[in-house]
Amino acid sequence: xxxxxxxxxxxxxxxxxxxxxxxxxxxxxxxxxxxxxxxxxxxxxxxxxxxxxxxxxxxxxxxxxxxxxxxxxxxxxxxxxxxxxxxxxxxxxxxxxxxxxxxxxxxxxxxxxxxxxxxxxxxxxxxxxxxxxxxxxxxxxxxxxxxxxxxxxxxxxxxxxxxxxxxxxxxxxxxxxxxxxxxxxxxxxxxxxxxxxxx
Amino acid sequence: xxxxxxxxxxxxxxxxxxxxxxxxxxxxxxxxxxxxxxxxxxxxxxxxxxxxxxxxxxxxxxxxxxxxxxxxxxxxxxxxxxxxxxxxxxxxxxxxxxxxxxxxxxxxxxxxxxxxxxxxxxxxxxxxxxxxxxxxxxxxxxxxxxxxxxxxxxxxxxxxxxxxxxxxxxxxxxxxxxxxxxxxxxxxxxxxxxxxxxxxxxxxxxxxxxxxxxxxxxxxxxxxxxxxxxxxxxxxxxxxxxxxxxxxxxxxxxxxxxxxxxxxxxxxxxxxxxxxxxxxxxxxxxxxxxxxxxxxxxxxxxxxxxxxxxxxxxxxxxxxxxxxxxxxxxxxxxxxxxxxxxxxxxxxxxxxxxxxxxxxxxxxxxxxxxxxxx
Numbered sequence: 001x002x003x004x005x006x007x008x009x010x011x012x013x014x015x016x017x018x019x020x021x022x023x024x025x026x027x028x029x030x031x032x033x034x035x036x037x038x039x040x041x042x043x044x045x046x047x048x049x050x051x052x053x054x055x056x057x058x059x060x061x062x063x064x065x066x067x068x069x070x071x072x073x074x075x076x077x078x079x080x081x082x083x084x085x086x087x088x089x090x091x092x093x094x095x096x097x098x099x100x101x102x103x104x105x106x107x108x109x110x111x112x113x114x115x116x117x118x119x120x121x122x123x124x125x126x127x128x129x130x131x132x133x134x135x136x137x138x139x140x141x142x143x144x145x146x147x148x149x150x151x152x153x154x155x156x157x158x159x160x161x162x163x164x165x166x167x168x169x170x171x172x173x174x175x176x177x178x179x180x181x182x183x184x185x186x187x188x189x190x191x192x193x194x195x196x197x198x199x
Numbered sequence: 200x201x202x203x204x205x206x207x208x209x210x211x212x213x214x215x216x217x218x219x220x221x222x223x224x225x226x227x228x229x230x231x232x233x234x235x236x237x238x239x240x241x242x243x244x245x246x247x248x249x250x251x252x253x254x255x256x257x258x259x260x261x262x263x264x265x266x267x268x269x270x271x272x273x274x275x276x277x278x279x280x281x282x283x284x285x286x287x288x289x290x291x292x293x294x295x296x297x298x299x300x301x302x303x304x305x306x307x308x309x310x311x312x313x314x315x316x317x318x319x320x321x322x323x324x325x326x327x328x329x330x331x332x333x334x335x336x337x338x339x340x341x342x343x344x345x346x347x348x349x350x351x352x353x354x355x356x357x358x359x360x361x362x363x364x365x366x367x368x369x370x371x372x373x374x375x376x377x378x379x380x381x382x383x384x385x386x387x388x389x390x391x392x393x394x395x396x397x398x399x400x401x402x403x404x405x406x407x408x409x410x411x412x413x414x415x416x417x418x419x420x421x422x423x424x425x426x427x428x429x430x431x432x433x434x435x436x437x438x439x440x441x442x443x444x445x446x447x448x449x450x451x452x453x454x455x456x457x458x459x460x461x462x463x464x465x466x467x468x469x470x471x472x473x474x475x476x477x478x479x480x481x482x483x484x485x486x487x488x489x490x491x492x493x494x495x496x497x498x499x500x501x502x503x504x505x506x507x508x509x510x511x512x513x514x515x516x517x518x519x520x521x522x523x524x525x526x527x528x529x530x531x532x533x534x535x536x537x538x539x540x541x542x543x544x545x546x547x548x549x550x551x552x553x554x555x556x557x558x559x560x561x562x563x564x565x566x567x568x569x570x571x572x573x
Contacts, residue, residue, distance in 0.1 A: 032261065
């Protein structure tokens with residue numbers, strides 16, 4: 001696959017539309033999925049996945065081939081989504097859609113709690129939609145770390161580089177994101193969980 | 200190491216990024232601690248569930264639209280709200296004048312200490328100030344720029360803005376696509392109102408009728424609209440569109456215990472718990488508001504000030520009418536691209552406003568100040 005990518009990249013650099021379109025065709029599903037996991041809706045996913053390919057096309061000349069095209073395009077789409085989420089955070093309005101600050105960190109203003117177990121989640125027909133909804137409810141900084149790790153399979157170091165933060169921050173955000181999701185999924189009764197944790 | 204400390208290491212343990220000492224501690228602990236084993240198992244299941252999410256097929260027109268954007272970078276298929284409102288300069292003169300008026304009024308509201316601040320985060324004050332109609336620099340050319348249509352694709356044809364953006368892709372820089380130029384709008388209900396309690400048919404203040412005004416802040420109790428609990432709402436068709444909230448002082452023996460009980464209360468009523476300093480906020484679906492409020496008596500002695508009900512019927516109706524009219528205009532023949540953009544931008548603005556109004560009606564807030572008995 002890499003050799004085929006190299007050929008397509010070389011031809012894309014020369015401005016061959018067909019070569020770039022072949023690259024798009026090869027990776028659009030992955031890129032679109034990543035954008036969708038970040039943004040949680042098809043309109044944004046489509047817009048930002050296209051944006052990622054546009055950036056890739058116009059910066060093809062600067063692609064040195066140190067990493068694979070797959071890694072590179074994954075970094076670009078993560079950057080595009082990261083920027084969009086941060087921009088929206090800055091522009092975020094005080095509305096009922098805004099996350100709360102709770103003792104467990106910011107949480108979405110939406111009633112949580114549903115009865116599917118993690119196993120049921122991916123067995124149920126609509127489980128993936130529910131899970132995506134729960135991911136969407138995460139605060140953006142948590143969501144970004146989670147998607148980069150679980151969907152894009154980035155290392156802690158890669159995530160830290162992408163988000164320009166420390167490894168410790170990646171570690172703690174990922175841990176919090178997973179726990180929040182776990183709690184939302186299992187709808188664990190608060191007191192019993194807290195009493196379990198205290199020892 | 201306590202269970203709590205070990206549980207902080209379980210997520211990195213799953214990713215196999217613990218150092219040797221931490222790894223040893225965790226494995227030794229979970230070997231004999233069933234609680235932490237269960238915690239680990241539940242986290243692992245969660246991770247498995249996320250990773251099991253399948254890839255999604257892009258829409259059929261994905262490649263076609265990408266090609267269009269490559270040929271003509273300004274031709275985006277989707278205009279998000281924040282993008283479309285960047286076209287505010289094309290708004291009708293009257294609307295622009297109204298915006299200026301709102302901004303002036305908003306400035307007055309800033310200096311009024313009674314202005315409501317959304318609890319939950321200190322940043323919210325800044326967010327409120329930052330919110331409102333924004334313009335922004337686009338990475339790509341304006342949407343009505345048709346230059347380059349039909350031209351061949353080449354990396355050297357990239358607009359400078361895109362070239363600049365792509366240079367930083369490999370080395371992420373926060374705010375790469377920033378460049379926002381924000382206006383400011385705040386709700387001004389803290390200002391004296393001319394509406395009396397006897398007013399039967401609610402009307403919308405001029406400054407509240409604009410999308411920019413309502414969209415960006417939560418309810419500001421207007422004293423003239425405040426009603427005591429149990430009283431019928433004023434005006435027509437109001438009950439369905441009342442945004443309710445209340446402020447309660449709760450005298451308790453143990454404030455920490457009370458917070459835990461309030462968390463449970465929020466869960467019980469499908470609501471949300473948050474806090475800021477000494478205040479606790481319960482946001483519950485409106486239909487659970489009264490019951491949730493009554494249940495506070497089980498936690499401590501309550502001193503309830505009053506229930507505030509703000510009638511949003513007029514504003515909701517106005518938004519609905521505006522949307523209907525705009526959608527009718529959208530269907531008219533012979534619209535230019537600029538006109539279409541402007542209409543879509545206005546529609547998105549009104550839709551956001553309407554959603555916000557509906558959210559305010561759907562959720563009721565109970566603001567609780569905890570006081571110790573001693």
